[in-house]
Amino acid sequence: MKSEDEKKEAPRAKARPSKRPVTKKEEVPLEPSPKQPVLDQYVTLIKGAVGEQAVSESHINREAGHLPTIVIRKEDWLATARYLKRSDELSFDYLQSLAGVDYASYFEVVYVLLSMSTLQKVMIKVKAEREEASVPSVSDVWAAANWNEREIFDLFGIEFTDHPHLKRILLPDNWVGYPLRKDYEPLDKEV
Amino acid sequence: MRGLVKGLGITLKNMTKPSVTHRYPDVPLPMPDRFRGIQYFDPDLCIVCNQCVRICPTDCITLTGKKHPDPEKKGKVIDTYDINFEICILCDLCTEVCPTEAIVMTNNYELAVYSRDDLFKNMEWLHQNDENVRKENNLNKPNLAPGGNKK
Amino acid sequence: MNPVLVMGPILLLFVVLGFVTMAILFERKVIGWIQMRPGPNRVGPWGILQTVADVLKLLIKEDIIPSKADKPLFKLAPAIAFIPAFAVLAVIPFTESLQFSQFAVGILYYLAVSSITIIGILMGGWASNNKYALLGAMRSAAQMISYEIPLVMSVVGIILSVGSLNLVEIVEAQKQVWFIFPQFLGFAVFFIASLSELNRTPFDLPEAESELVAGYHVEYTGFRFAFFMLSEYVYVFAMASLTTVLFLGGWNAPFGLTMIPGIVWFVLKFLLIVFSLFWIRATMPRVRVDQLMEFAWKVLLPVALFNILLTAVLQEVPYLDFLYRL
């Protein structure tokens, strides 16, 4: 992170105490989201097909239009992916988006899957620890994942096991370090 | 064959139409009022609030203020104001947040220079650059954009 | 040696070079107007000196010969590409008086000499030791050879009806009716094949800039490159004048308006052909290589042969034979 950015940050905060306290979202118990049953159905299906321990956590993402979100364990992710794609009542055949996120203490790979037939959407998250993170590659389940996984490997350093051609895609091959990591030290200071 | 002949007919018809190109270097090209050209800076309006420095996405504005010369007035007066035109992308965010419209866009778009050091525009240069300054700026715009400008 | 024999060709050379500079400018102007822009108008009034400026630029440019290039071949190629282009003009009758030779086998001479250019192109492509140039040379050689045949076949119809290969006699025979009408099929095939001989759109495969392979003259710079361009435009001059002579009745005036001298008619028809070359270049997309070859062998050649058959048959038909037995 740019150090002079912190310096700029400090005077501003001191010079102008924020007029309104940031409105805390009131903690009234939200009414259950319409997609809750859908989420439960997915979770039970995945648990049935892959195993109890596959789903570590699942919730509804309210801002993203009540998108059911499921966190899958790294070890069972390949089996779950195959199941999600091939099972006929789920048939998530369209990998809409694939993103890597660095939460400082762990990595997270986020898949947004869409089923062309049932027009249902689901967000799958797979966590990977910080040091030599590795996530099973799903490029043979969805071909679209091939380049995206290479991009995440290129910018985050997350290894995708048995990916056909895991090499840097955006940065030159002799690039040192993974830029999108929070602890990435840029080679040359900002000019 | 018919498609080819029809295509030839169209190109022949277009040949008779007048040319639509601008004669730019000979005939100056007028830009609409809102065009984002190089900025114009008015030092006495500036209250050294650093808003433009903070909003600039490429951090190309650097300014230093100094105490107000006569003692009874408080606040600061601008001392030096530089825009580094090597990385300025003319995105117009600085004029948007400037509360007193000290910095305003003009419609001049001929920015080519012979040496790179001419790209560091200092306060004098920005002050002299006052032809076809943009008329419709923040204060006289009906719906205000977000950001620092007060009514 | 009487001076006319010596001065004539030199004068023709200057006329041709003058035409080439004007043709390049005219082409860019025509394509400009078609695309609703004025075309070159910076150098000289209305851009007249534009081509002169281009040629001067090419003269001043450094003449690079690739190190591993086959030097003698590399230097010879542009000459071999240009000489037939100019030699071919010897046989073209501009008007009854203005012509260089009453060659008995005019067409045969023209078509034979014009195919020497292919050797020049192959030499250029091979000598510059560059894989793009080699591919480009192969392509253009294949293209020119496979279009040479329909070109020749389409002319046989005229030879049949005139009974001689002499261009002057062919023009004489077109006093009443030009060959474009009775021999329309022949004209169509001839025109398309000449487009391909000149490597012009839609058959400009070799120097298709958006294509992967960038022409046989990719390694040529400076005046050698100008020579290739020069030979291309002299061929435009030669091909357009041959089309005028063969199909549009040379210096014969249409509908008997003979008070205007023949040379004016010749130039008018010639400019019409040249304009249509530029017009087609501005409109047509490019044909793919395999489609180009297929088109030559499977479409143009059969049509040309059919045209010969048609001419031969129609010569026997009582009413029409005045058209076909001149």
Added chain:
Amino acid sequence: MLRTEEMLLNVGPQHPSTHGVLRLVVKIDGERIVEVEPVIGYLHRGTEKLAEDLNYTQIIPYTDRMDYLSAMTNNYALVHAVEKMMGLEIPERADYLRVIVMELNRIASHLVWMGTYLLDIGAMSPFLYAFRDREQILSLFNELCGARLTYNYMRVGGVKWDAPPGWIEKADAFVDYLLPQMDEYHGLITGNEIFVRRTKGIGIVSQELAIQYALSGANLRVSGSDWDLRKKEPYSLYDRFQFDVPVGKNGDLYDKYLCRMQEIVESLKIVKQAIDQFPEKGTIMGKVPRVLRVPEGEIYTGIESPRGELGCHIVSKGKDKPWRLKFRRPSFYNLQILPTLLVGESISNLVAILGGIDIVLGEVDC
């Protein structure tokens, strides 16, 4: 059999028809392509890394430079995601301005595609005609937001500038001008036998392959599925307009051309309806706190850009700067299928197939 070893050819990154800095390492055997390996990254500017140090208003000029042929849709992708996360309400007039501006930008982008595609196939004039029409759109944008390419027009909660007096009438006049103009393009190109032979039945993408590679936009609709986010997941005001989604049957390059030309006509219809329903009065900026603090959470929203589904994935920790901002770039996904399309094709089809996908390298490398 004559031993012919394969030749390795480099197409680009400096090549007239790669639509930007894309390098294709092509292994060919004679004229037939054996294997293609695209090399990208020449235009990678690290927008996503920069965005982590910028607040949301400052990121907008960076989104202009991703898909530089349709900067409005890029602005909207980011701004839409932030508004959805904060649950902001956009004033009607601002939303109408956004729809008009995005559809005009789609038309301009398709015109550029058509012009450069014909240039790849070899015809020179349609390129100039396309740019003549696009020039009118650019001058409309120039009047509206002060720039011809990098508009920086949309803000979280609305738009920056209101339509200047007479602008809506000019946009209306442009729509009336361009609709009959399309017949000239169809006359010049659609019937042209050489163009048809160069594009019909080439580079065919089956629907199953398209879904497998998650293609989007015209590349997906050409192979039969009518997936258009403006219809399937309507955002902004798209549910108020009647327009239909052109779908191709056999997924070849000719269908892609027809689909995109039809999309221009559909966008013209949308702009026409938007102008008719354009509210006279109304503010162009909703109520937005001076410092935008996006509530903690994560969101993914996709919109229909001229090249396909342009998605914006924001992870926010409640601060005014995004924790992680990821763009789902349609050209990146669409380019992925190029190697499988090209294997076995001839070189001269390479240029046509690459042009047909309609990629912009600024968006591929982001």
